[in-house]
Amino acid sequence: MDRHSVLLRKRVMGRVFRFWLLRHTVPLLITELIVGWVGLTFLANYIFVEKVVSNALTFSVGNPLRLMSYAFSAFFATNLLNQAIVIICGAALLLMLRNINRSIIEYVSMKRNLYSARSPEERADA
DSSP states (O other): OOHHHHHHHHHHHHHHHHHHHHHHTHHHHHHHHHHHHHHHHHHHHHSOHHHHHHHHHHHTSSOTTHHHHHHHHHHHHSOHHHHHHHHHHHHHHHHHHHHHHHHHHHHHHHHHHHHHOOOHHHHHHO
């Protein structure tokens, strides 16, 4: 294969990969962002986030490690519904971060394989 064929193959494969990325990753991320936005809006309306943050900052001024103690005591002092909402939001956030991380790793891996792959003719010449 000559240089132009290799460049053409890389360009075509790059477009194929971009199409695949847009088709598989973007809808998942958009769905997660919408669900996360709705969840956080519900959480902000149900729990007075401003008061929680204000109390946490006031409580942890002297020692930042006390913030963890405050967070745990506040979590266990709330009712069961609030605890469930916080756990569900935390799990959804972790799943969204996992999917974003997986998408980035797939993108980097495919990009590396796309641009480092050599044709059989190039391997024979080496």
